[in-house]
Structure formats: structure tokens, C-alpha cells
Amino acid sequence: MGEFFSVACAACWALAVVLFRRSGETLPAFELNLFKNLLATGLMVPTILLVDGLAWPGYSPLEWLIVMLSGVVGIAVADTWYLRALNLMGASRTGVVASLYSPFVILLSILFLGEMLIWWQYFGFLLVLAGILLVTWRQNRRDVSLRAIRLGVAFGAGAVLLMACGIVMVKPVLETQSFMWTMGVRLAAGATGMLLFMHVTRGWERVARHYRSPQPWGMIVVGSLLGSYLSMMLWLAGYKLTQASVASVxxxxxxxxxxxxxxxxxxxxxxxxxxxxxxxxxxGVGVMVAF
Structure with a gap:
């Protein structure tokens, strides 16, 4: 089931991205990302009450810190850096750099979780990575300065590294504590981090101006439900039920x-x-999960 949830997460996120491509024509990426995270955080309140009732999670102080840090690192900081890379060097180059995500997760899982892939899973991983590069690689002939590319690669690689750190650090908590609480606290911490970032950069007026302007809110809401609430649930379920290294691929x-x-x-x-x-x-997916 972990493998199923991981692939279902990818499909759900992809469908959300298709909707975001249309809605992103009028609503900038940061504002769109903030909206979807706030919406998902709000939806987690009734979801937690429905699934876990009024029971408080049994986190230790260290586990509280880990879950909140995972949200800040993996959602607030990582998303901000990813958007910065997107602005600097475009979607195609950023997509190629984002393929570093699974190698980072595999490395961190081996170092900190004691996970190991079997030789044929490494072969499946190489097939997946080669396929992604083949799909996403484009010859971009627009002039982009060398400095912008270097900064974009640094921000992009840093973003996917922080995403990998965020999920690897929270995986042990996922395996022993309430799934819904872990998802909700992580989302709330990430959204709070983004709000703090807006406060520090004094971006409230800019964000409010975009929200007040005419937007395709129906498409934005559906995309946010798929891209943050549902796909996040599938994403974390995949990591809870299978190895982090396999889920990342x-x-x-x-x-x-x-x-x-x-x-x-x-x-x-x-x-x-x-x-x-x-x-x-x-x-490559077939090789990873079929044997």
C-alpha cells in the first residue's frame, strides 16, 4: 500500500499542477502556495476531530519539535527556495534540478534510517530518473545569465535537500504517532513559517492585493485541495507504509x-x-515494486 499511495500522490499532485498552470497565470506562485497551505491547514482541523476525536497526540517534547521543524524546513523554507529557483532559471531547468530529490532521500535514509535498496531497485531508480530527465529536458534558448543559473541551481538543490530532510526526520514519528495529527501539525508549522516570512519581508500588502484582484477561485480551490490536502495525505501515507527511499523514487x-x-x-x-x-x-516504477 505504501507504493500505491506514493504513485497516487504523484498523480494527484500532477493533476493539481495542471490546474495551477492555468490559475498561476493571474496569481503568483508564492501567493498560490500560501493559499493552498492555509486551506489545507484549515481542513485538517475537522479531519483530525473526525478521525482522532478530542484525543491529544502523544508526542514527546522532542517529537513536537521534530514535526514542527519538519514543517518549517520542508514547507516554509524549501518552498520559498524552490520558488526563487523557478524565478531565476525557469521551469525546465528547475525541474531537472528537482530530480535530485530522490537521491537526497535515499542517501539520508541510508545514513539516518538504516534503509538499504536491493540492486534491482537501484536499477529501477536509474530508469525512473532517466525517464524524468527525458520528459522534462528542454533546450531553453532564452538568455539566462550564468550567475542566475548558478544561484538557481543552488536554491533549487537546497530546496529539494530541505524537502528530503523534512520527510526523513518525520518518518519515525509517522510510524509511531497519529498520522492525521502529524500531517496537521506539519502543515500548520509550514504555513506559520510562510506567514512569518511575509511579516519579516513586509509582503502583506502585496499578497492582499493579489487576493483582492479577480482570480479563478474555483480552479484554485480544487487545485489546492488536490495539491496540498489530498496529495499531502497520500505523500505521508506512502512514507509511513514503505521505505522512504522507495517512496521518494x-x-x-x-x-x-x-x-x-x-x-x-x-x-x-x-x-x-x-x-x-x-x-x-x-x-522503472514496475521494477521498483513488482519483485
């Missing part, structure tokens, strides 16, 4: 799902390279 299939859904729903071009990349990605 399966999460990488989101890039292939995005290309597929963009072709189906946004009528974007599909060529042989993308078809081959999608086929290679899901072949």
Missing part, C-alpha cells in the same frame, strides 16, 4: 504524470521523446 513519477495530463487536458504537445520518457519512468 515513486514520487518522481509526478513529472511524467504532469506531461501526460497536460497533453490530455491542456492540449500541450506530445512527442516521441516524452512518450519514451513516460514509458521509461513507469518501467
Amino acid at each position: 515513486l514520487n518522481e513519477t509526478a513529472a511524467a504524470f504532469i506531461v501526460l495530463f497536460a497533453w490530455l487536458f491542456l492540449k500541450e504537445d506530445m512527442n516521441w521523446r516524452r512518450v519514451a520518457g513516460i514509458a521509461m519512468t513507469f518501467s
Whole structure:
């Protein structure tokens, strides 16, 4: 089930990204990300009450610190750095840098969780990574300065490293404590971190101005429900029920799902390279989970 949830998370996130592509034409990325995280945090309150009732989580002080730190590091700081990389060097280059996520998780899982992949799982990982690179790589002929690329790579690599740190540090808590509480506290900590960042940078007026302007709120709300609430639940469930190293590789299939859904729903071009990349990605998934 862990493998299933990890692939379902990738598909759910990809569908949300397709909606975000349309809504992002009028609402900037930071404001969109803040809205989806605040919405998901609000939805976690009735969800926790429905699943766990009024019972308080049995976290130790250290576990409280770990879950909140995971949210701040993996949602607030990492998302901010990722958006910075996106602005500096564009979506295609950032997508390639984001493929470092699963290698980071695998390395951290081996170092801190004692996980190990079997040789054929490494082969599946290489297939997935090669497929993602084939799908996402584009020749970008727009002039981007070398300094912007260097800064973008630094922010992008730092972002996915922090995402990997956030999930690896919280995995032991996920395995022993309330799933819904862990998800809710992590989201709340991440959203709070973003609000604090806005306070420090005095960005309240800018964000409020964008929220007051006409937006496709129906699309934004549906995308936020899929991209933050549902996909976060599937994402954490995957890490709870299978090895973090395996879940991270399966999460990488989101890039292939995005290309597929963009072709189906946004009528974007599909060529042989993308078809081959999608086929290679899901072949790698098959190798990872079938044996």
C-alpha cells in the first residue's frame, strides 16, 4: 500500500499542477502556495476531530519539535527556495534540478534510517530518473545569465535537500504517532513559517492585493485541495507504509504524470521523446515494486 499511495500522490499532485498552470497565470506562485497551505491547514482541523476525536497526540517534547521543524524546513523554507529557483532559471531547468530529490532521500535514509535498496531497485531508480530527465529536458534558448543559473541551481538543490530532510526526520514519528495529527501539525508549522516570512519581508500588502484582484477561485480551490490536502495525505501515507527511499523514487513519477495530463487536458504537445520518457519512468516504477 505504501507504493500505491506514493504513485497516487504523484498523480494527484500532477493533476493539481495542471490546474495551477492555468490559475498561476493571474496569481503568483508564492501567493498560490500560501493559499493552498492555509486551506489545507484549515481542513485538517475537522479531519483530525473526525478521525482522532478530542484525543491529544502523544508526542514527546522532542517529537513536537521534530514535526514542527519538519514543517518549517520542508514547507516554509524549501518552498520559498524552490520558488526563487523557478524565478531565476525557469521551469525546465528547475525541474531537472528537482530530480535530485530522490537521491537526497535515499542517501539520508541510508545514513539516518538504516534503509538499504536491493540492486534491482537501484536499477529501477536509474530508469525512473532517466525517464524524468527525458520528459522534462528542454533546450531553453532564452538568455539566462550564468550567475542566475548558478544561484538557481543552488536554491533549487537546497530546496529539494530541505524537502528530503523534512520527510526523513518525520518518518519515525509517522510510524509511531497519529498520522492525521502529524500531517496537521506539519502543515500548520509550514504555513506559520510562510506567514512569518511575509511579516519579516513586509509582503502583506502585496499578497492582499493579489487576493483582492479577480482570480479563478474555483480552479484554485480544487487545485489546492488536490495539491496540498489530498496529495499531502497520500505523500505521508506512502512514507509511513514503505521505505522512504522507495517512496521518494515513486514520487518522481509526478513529472511524467504532469506531461501526460497536460497533453490530455491542456492540449500541450506530445512527442516521441516524452512518450519514451513516460514509458521509461513507469518501467522503472514496475521494477521498483513488482519483485
